């Protein structure tokens with residue numbers, strides 16, 4: 219099946235005065251996928267998203283959404299009608315209930331969707347009559363996602379949807395995003411959380427200082443840039459390994475690390491120790507964190523800062 223491209227970006231550049239925030243980036247997003255733009259603070263994620271949402275005008279480059287070139291300002295309204303947006307640091311009316319907030323935005327967009335349906339879709343039933351101000355961070359984000367769904371968009375932009383949430387609220391938001399994907403929505407996500415990108419995305423684009431560093435599915439990125447896979451053995455008789463010519467490194471607490479590339483090598487290591495009753499075996503595979511570190515020489519901390 220040929221993928222339907224819903225976003226096509228070529229050579230996109232955006233400067234603020236003399237500062238280049240987005241620098242000649244190109245990528246495509248396919249229909250029905252969760253696509254993540256992953257990068258630290260100031261990488262250019264929001265700038266990119268806001269250009270695609272028709273909120274900012276680029277200096278250079280081509281931006282096509284649903285085949286519509288955004289240079290054609292008259293057609294931008296057609297794009298806006300088909301997209302849903304949850305901005306970074308989203309906020310609603312503090313002193314309105316969840317239901318009142320949704321009804322306000324529904325009226326604003328002349329939306330026909332029923333408020334109950336909207337509330338059900340994002341799992342806000344129990345909080346429907348709670349004042350927005352009193353909600354937890356995760357529930358507030360749910361209201362934001364509900365508002366972004368008001369015009370029943372095909373394409374949804376979620377700019378850092380779980381920033382600052384605790385792990386449980388983050389997981390609940392991930393589940394909601396998965397549910398929206400199952401309903402056929404295309405989801406464009408920005409995040410600085412490695413785990414979020416790895417867990418949710420079909421494809422990830424890593425952006426740093428306005429430039430694309432790498433892209434691919436989480437598995438491809440880990441496979442290509444994650445580095446070594448290894449078997450960690452504890453309480454292992456080293457002679458067995460030496461007899462088989464298996465090279466190992468000795469670590470702390472009587473641990474041995476053996477690097478392997480493929481299943482054949484892995485099976486050879488495991489078969490060597492299979493008769494040793496005392497051995498403890500752990501197989502370590504790199505994750506997106508390691509891939510990101512190898513690619514950029516940096517890690518991103520919880521606040522989104524690259525170190």
Ligand SMILES: Nc1ncnc2c1ncn2[C@@H]1O[C@H](COP(=O)(O)OP(=O)(O)OP(=O)(O)O)[C@@H](O)[C@H]1O
Nearest residue numbers: 234239257258259260261262263264265266306522
């Ligand atoms: N309106 C503006 N005027 C001047 N500089 C801006 C403006 N908006 C963004 N910038 C700068 O452009 C760079 C990219 O900002 P952007 O908000 O796109 O990054 P981001 O990846 O979304 O970061 P964050 O994770 O903090 O949300 C940053 O250095 C930012 O300070």
Ligand SMILES: [Mg+2]
Nearest residue numbers: 263264265306
């Ligand atoms: Mg941002």
